[in-house]
Amino acid sequence: xxxxxxxxxxxxxxxxxxxxxxxxxxxxxxxxxxxxxxxxxxxxxxxxxxxxxxxxxxxxxxxxxxxxxxxxxxxxxxxxxxxxxxxxxxxxxxxxxxxxxxxxxxxxxxxxxxxxxxxxxxxxxxxxxxxxxxxx
Amino acid sequence: xxxxxxxxxxxxxxxxxxxxxxxxxxxxxxxxxxxxxxxxxxxxxxxxxxxxxxxxxxxxxxxxxxxxxxxxxxxxxxxxxxxxxxxxxxxxxxxxxxxxxxxxxxxxxxxxxxxxxxxxxxxxxxxxxxxxxxxxxxxxxxxxxxx
Numbered sequence: 312x313x314x315x316x317x318x319x320x321x322x323x324x325x326x327x328x329x330x331x332x333x334x335x336x337x338x339x340x341x342x343x344x345x346x347x348x349x350x351x352x353x354x355x356x357x358x359x360x361x362x363x364x365x366x367x368x369x370x371x372x373x374x375x376x377x378x379x380x381x382x383x384x385x386x387x388x389x390x391x392x393x394x395x396x397x398x399x400x401x402x403x404x405x406x407x408x409x410x411x412x413x414x415x416x417x418x419x420x421x422x423x424x425x426x427x428x429x430x431x432x433x434x435x436x437x438x439x440x441x442x443x444x445x446x447x
Numbered sequence: 448x449x450x451x452x453x454x455x456x457x458x459x460x461x462x463x464x465x466x467x468x469x470x471x472x473x474x475x476x477x478x479x480x481x482x483x484x485x486x487x488x489x490x491x492x493x494x495x496x497x498x499x500x501x502x503x504x505x506x507x508x509x510x511x512x513x514x515x516x517x518x519x520x521x522x523x524x525x526x527x528x529x530x531x532x533x534x535x536x537x538x539x540x541x542x543x544x545x546x547x548x549x550x551x552x553x554x555x556x557x558x559x560x561x562x563x564x565x566x567x568x569x570x571x572x573x574x575x576x577x578x579x580x581x582x583x584x585x586x587x588x589x590x591x592x593x594x
Binding site for chain 1: 468474477478480481482483484485486487488494497498499506507508509511512513515516519520524525527528529530531532533534535
Protein backbone atom coordinates (compact mmCIF):
# COMPACT_ATOMS: atom_id res chain seq x y z
CA UNK A 312 0.00 0.00 0.00
CA UNK A 313 1.35 3.37 -1.02
CA UNK A 314 0.22 6.94 -0.36
CA UNK A 315 0.40 9.98 -2.63
CA UNK A 316 3.59 11.98 -1.88
CA UNK A 317 3.05 15.17 0.09
CA UNK A 318 5.06 18.39 0.23
CA UNK A 319 6.29 20.09 3.39
CA UNK A 320 7.99 23.46 3.54
CA UNK A 321 10.61 23.49 6.29
CA UNK A 322 10.16 26.59 8.42
CA UNK A 323 12.38 27.94 11.16
CA UNK A 324 9.77 27.32 13.83
CA UNK A 325 9.43 23.63 12.91
CA UNK A 326 13.17 23.09 13.42
CA UNK A 327 13.22 25.20 16.58
CA UNK A 328 10.30 23.27 18.10
CA UNK A 329 11.95 19.98 17.27
CA UNK A 330 15.32 20.98 18.78
CA UNK A 331 13.62 22.32 21.91
CA UNK A 332 11.56 19.14 22.31
CA UNK A 333 14.74 17.04 22.16
CA UNK A 334 16.59 19.51 24.38
CA UNK A 335 19.34 19.84 21.77
CA UNK A 336 21.05 23.25 21.99
CA UNK A 337 23.32 22.75 18.92
CA UNK A 338 23.58 26.23 17.32
CA UNK A 339 23.51 24.75 13.79
CA UNK A 340 19.78 24.13 14.24
CA UNK A 341 18.80 27.51 15.67
CA UNK A 342 21.48 30.20 15.68
CA UNK A 343 21.33 32.01 12.35
CA UNK A 344 24.64 33.83 12.78
CA UNK A 345 26.51 30.73 13.87
CA UNK A 346 24.99 28.55 11.14
CA UNK A 347 25.69 31.14 8.42
CA UNK A 348 29.36 31.21 9.40
CA UNK A 349 29.52 27.38 9.40
CA UNK A 350 30.38 25.42 6.27
CA UNK A 351 26.65 24.76 5.78
CA UNK A 352 26.17 28.51 5.25
CA UNK A 353 22.81 28.54 7.03
CA UNK A 354 20.50 26.79 9.43
CA UNK A 355 20.06 23.05 8.93
CA UNK A 356 17.78 20.59 10.72
CA UNK A 357 19.13 17.81 12.94
CA UNK A 358 19.24 14.47 11.06
CA UNK A 359 16.44 12.99 13.18
CA UNK A 360 14.16 15.90 12.18
CA UNK A 361 13.14 13.59 9.31
CA UNK A 362 10.92 11.86 11.89
CA UNK A 363 8.80 15.02 12.08
CA UNK A 364 8.07 15.30 8.35
CA UNK A 365 4.68 14.06 7.29
CA UNK A 366 4.26 11.75 10.24
CA UNK A 367 1.08 13.31 11.61
CA UNK A 368 -0.89 12.99 8.38
CA UNK A 369 0.46 9.54 7.76
CA UNK A 370 -0.46 8.24 11.22
CA UNK A 371 -3.97 9.63 10.76
CA UNK A 372 -4.26 7.90 7.39
CA UNK A 373 -3.11 4.60 8.85
CA UNK A 374 -5.30 4.80 11.95
CA UNK A 375 -8.36 5.53 9.81
CA UNK A 376 -7.75 2.25 7.97
CA UNK A 377 -7.21 0.02 10.99
CA UNK A 378 -9.13 -0.94 14.08
CA UNK A 379 -6.15 -1.06 16.42
CA UNK A 380 -6.41 0.50 19.86
CA UNK A 381 -2.90 1.78 19.67
CA UNK A 382 0.46 1.39 18.00
CA UNK A 383 3.96 0.99 19.36
CA UNK A 384 7.06 1.68 17.32
CA UNK A 385 9.54 -1.17 17.60
CA UNK A 386 12.40 0.23 15.58
CA UNK A 387 13.57 2.97 13.25
CA UNK A 388 16.23 2.86 10.55
CA UNK A 389 17.23 6.21 9.15
CA UNK A 390 19.61 6.90 6.26
CA UNK A 391 20.60 10.49 5.58
CA UNK A 392 21.99 11.64 2.22
CA UNK A 393 21.63 15.44 2.28
CA UNK A 394 21.13 17.94 5.10
CA UNK A 395 17.68 19.50 5.37
CA UNK A 396 18.03 23.27 5.10
CA UNK A 397 15.74 25.98 6.28
CA UNK A 398 13.29 26.77 3.46
CA UNK A 399 13.62 23.39 1.75
CA UNK A 400 10.45 21.92 0.30
CA UNK A 401 10.53 18.23 1.17
CA UNK A 402 8.37 15.70 -0.64
CA UNK A 403 7.65 12.73 1.61
CA UNK A 404 6.43 9.38 0.27
CA UNK A 405 5.13 6.66 2.58
CA UNK A 406 4.28 3.04 1.91
CA UNK A 407 3.60 -0.17 3.78
CA UNK A 408 6.16 -2.68 2.59
CA UNK A 409 5.33 -5.59 4.87
CA UNK A 410 2.42 -6.61 7.06
CA UNK A 411 1.84 -9.74 9.10
CA UNK A 412 -0.75 -10.47 11.74
CA UNK A 413 -1.11 -12.86 14.63
CA UNK A 414 -3.09 -13.31 17.83
CA UNK A 415 -1.46 -11.87 20.93
CA UNK A 416 -2.50 -11.56 24.56
CA UNK A 417 -4.32 -8.30 23.79
CA UNK A 418 -6.12 -9.78 20.76
CA UNK A 419 -5.19 -9.26 17.12
CA UNK A 420 -1.71 -7.85 16.59
CA UNK A 421 -0.14 -6.58 13.40
CA UNK A 422 3.53 -6.13 12.61
CA UNK A 423 3.85 -3.46 9.97
CA UNK A 424 6.92 -2.18 8.14
CA UNK A 425 6.59 1.36 6.84
CA UNK A 426 9.10 2.76 4.38
CA UNK A 427 9.37 6.43 3.63
CA UNK A 428 11.61 8.49 1.40
CA UNK A 429 12.20 12.22 1.26
CA UNK A 430 13.31 14.41 -1.63
CA UNK A 431 14.08 18.12 -1.65
CA UNK A 432 13.04 20.77 -4.19
CA UNK A 433 16.19 19.99 -6.23
CA UNK A 434 14.94 16.38 -6.54
CA UNK A 435 17.86 15.18 -4.42
CA UNK A 436 17.20 12.20 -2.18
CA UNK A 437 17.48 13.61 1.35
CA UNK A 438 16.71 10.57 3.47
CA UNK A 439 15.06 7.19 3.71
CA UNK A 440 13.40 5.82 6.78
CA UNK A 441 12.01 2.44 7.79
CA UNK A 442 9.80 2.08 10.85
CA UNK A 443 8.71 -1.19 12.41
CA UNK A 444 5.33 -0.72 14.05
CA UNK A 445 3.19 -3.01 16.18
CA UNK A 446 -0.55 -2.37 16.14
CA UNK A 447 -2.80 -3.97 18.76
CA UNK B 448 29.78 24.04 20.10
CA UNK B 449 32.01 21.02 20.50
CA UNK B 450 35.42 20.71 18.92
CA UNK B 451 35.72 19.07 15.53
CA UNK B 452 36.38 15.33 15.68
CA UNK B 453 38.72 13.91 13.04
CA UNK B 454 38.89 10.36 11.72
CA UNK B 455 42.45 10.01 13.01
CA UNK B 456 41.31 10.80 16.57
CA UNK B 457 38.87 7.89 16.71
CA UNK B 458 39.94 4.61 18.32
CA UNK B 459 38.01 1.36 17.89
CA UNK B 460 36.65 0.46 21.33
CA UNK B 461 36.69 4.12 22.35
CA UNK B 462 33.67 5.55 24.11
CA UNK B 463 31.52 8.53 23.24
CA UNK B 464 31.00 11.14 25.96
CA UNK B 465 27.63 10.14 27.51
CA UNK B 466 24.57 12.37 27.30
CA UNK B 467 22.17 12.34 30.26
CA UNK B 468 18.49 13.07 29.70
CA UNK B 469 15.59 13.18 32.09
CA UNK B 470 12.45 13.31 29.96
CA UNK B 471 9.43 14.77 31.73
CA UNK B 472 5.76 14.49 30.78
CA UNK B 473 6.07 18.08 29.53
CA UNK B 474 8.89 17.02 27.21
CA UNK B 475 6.74 14.19 25.85
CA UNK B 476 4.01 16.71 25.04
CA UNK B 477 6.57 19.00 23.35
CA UNK B 478 7.81 16.06 21.30
CA UNK B 479 4.27 15.00 20.40
CA UNK B 480 3.62 18.51 19.10
CA UNK B 481 6.96 18.82 17.30
CA UNK B 482 6.59 15.59 15.32
CA UNK B 483 2.80 15.28 15.25
CA UNK B 484 2.63 12.01 17.16
CA UNK B 485 -0.55 12.25 19.24
CA UNK B 486 -0.71 8.64 20.35
CA UNK B 487 -2.34 8.92 23.81
CA UNK B 488 -0.11 6.23 25.35
CA UNK B 489 2.41 9.09 25.71
CA UNK B 490 0.20 11.52 27.65
CA UNK B 491 -2.97 9.79 28.91
CA UNK B 492 -2.28 7.46 31.83
CA UNK B 493 -5.75 5.85 31.83
CA UNK B 494 -5.50 5.13 28.12
CA UNK B 495 -1.96 3.75 28.48
CA UNK B 496 -3.15 1.42 31.26
CA UNK B 497 -6.09 0.26 29.14
CA UNK B 498 -3.51 -0.89 26.56
CA UNK B 499 -1.65 -2.96 29.15
CA UNK B 500 1.08 -0.43 29.98
CA UNK B 501 1.94 0.60 33.56
CA UNK B 502 1.57 4.29 32.69
CA UNK B 503 2.52 6.80 30.02
CA UNK B 504 5.72 5.88 28.22
CA UNK B 505 8.45 7.89 26.54
CA UNK B 506 8.26 7.91 22.73
CA UNK B 507 10.89 5.49 21.43
CA UNK B 508 11.67 7.97 18.68
CA UNK B 509 12.41 10.68 21.22
CA UNK B 510 15.07 8.42 22.68
CA UNK B 511 16.21 7.84 19.09
CA UNK B 512 16.54 11.62 18.73
CA UNK B 513 18.57 11.69 21.98
CA UNK B 514 20.94 9.15 20.39
CA UNK B 515 21.05 11.39 17.31
CA UNK B 516 22.06 14.30 19.54
CA UNK B 517 24.72 12.13 21.23
CA UNK B 518 26.21 11.57 17.77
CA UNK B 519 25.93 15.09 16.34
CA UNK B 520 27.48 16.50 19.55
CA UNK B 521 30.35 14.03 19.18
CA UNK B 522 31.10 14.31 15.44
CA UNK B 523 31.07 18.11 15.34
CA UNK B 524 29.99 20.36 12.54
CA UNK B 525 31.94 18.66 9.74
CA UNK B 526 30.96 15.17 10.72
CA UNK B 527 27.92 13.68 8.95
CA UNK B 528 25.47 11.22 10.44
CA UNK B 529 24.88 8.84 7.56
CA UNK B 530 22.83 6.06 9.22
CA UNK B 531 21.07 5.67 12.52
CA UNK B 532 19.18 2.51 13.44
CA UNK B 533 17.34 2.21 16.73
CA UNK B 534 15.59 -0.72 18.28
CA UNK B 535 13.20 0.08 21.12
CA UNK B 536 13.68 -2.86 23.45
CA UNK B 537 12.10 -1.69 26.67
CA UNK B 538 9.80 0.99 28.00
CA UNK B 539 11.05 4.28 29.40
CA UNK B 540 8.99 6.33 31.81
CA UNK B 541 8.90 10.10 32.28
CA UNK B 542 10.83 11.27 35.34
CA UNK B 543 13.48 8.56 34.97
CA UNK B 544 17.01 9.47 34.00
CA UNK B 545 18.27 8.02 30.73
CA UNK B 546 21.95 7.93 29.87
CA UNK B 547 22.84 7.76 26.20
CA UNK B 548 26.14 6.07 25.50
CA UNK B 549 28.15 4.81 22.56
CA UNK B 550 31.22 2.85 21.63
CA UNK B 551 33.20 2.79 18.38
CA UNK B 552 33.08 -0.62 16.70
CA UNK B 553 34.74 -0.02 13.35
CA UNK B 554 36.58 2.56 11.24
CA UNK B 555 37.38 2.36 7.53
CA UNK B 556 37.96 4.31 4.37
CA UNK B 557 35.70 3.63 1.41
CA UNK B 558 35.60 5.56 -1.88
CA UNK B 559 37.75 8.26 -0.32
CA UNK B 560 35.32 8.80 2.60
CA UNK B 561 36.23 8.17 6.22
CA UNK B 562 33.63 6.13 8.04
CA UNK B 563 33.16 5.25 11.70
CA UNK B 564 30.57 2.83 13.06
CA UNK B 565 29.34 2.85 16.64
CA UNK B 566 27.04 0.92 18.86
CA UNK B 567 24.74 3.20 20.82
CA UNK B 568 22.35 2.60 23.65
CA UNK B 569 20.20 4.35 26.21
CA UNK B 570 20.18 2.93 29.69
CA UNK B 571 17.86 3.64 32.60
CA UNK B 572 18.82 4.04 36.26
CA UNK B 573 18.82 0.24 36.67
CA UNK B 574 21.45 0.06 33.89
CA UNK B 575 18.93 -1.70 31.60
CA UNK B 576 19.54 -0.95 27.93
CA UNK B 577 16.08 0.06 26.78
CA UNK B 578 17.08 1.36 23.35
CA UNK B 579 19.85 -0.09 21.19
CA UNK B 580 21.26 1.72 18.21
CA UNK B 581 23.88 1.61 15.50
CA UNK B 582 25.28 4.71 13.82
CA UNK B 583 27.45 5.17 10.76
CA UNK B 584 29.14 8.55 10.47
CA UNK B 585 31.50 10.20 8.01
CA UNK B 586 34.29 12.25 9.53
CA UNK B 587 36.78 14.68 8.08
CA UNK B 588 40.38 13.49 7.88
CA UNK B 589 43.24 15.65 9.12
CA UNK B 590 44.99 14.76 5.86
CA UNK B 591 42.31 16.65 3.88
CA UNK B 592 42.96 19.78 5.92
CA UNK B 593 46.77 19.57 5.80
CA UNK B 594 46.88 19.59 1.98
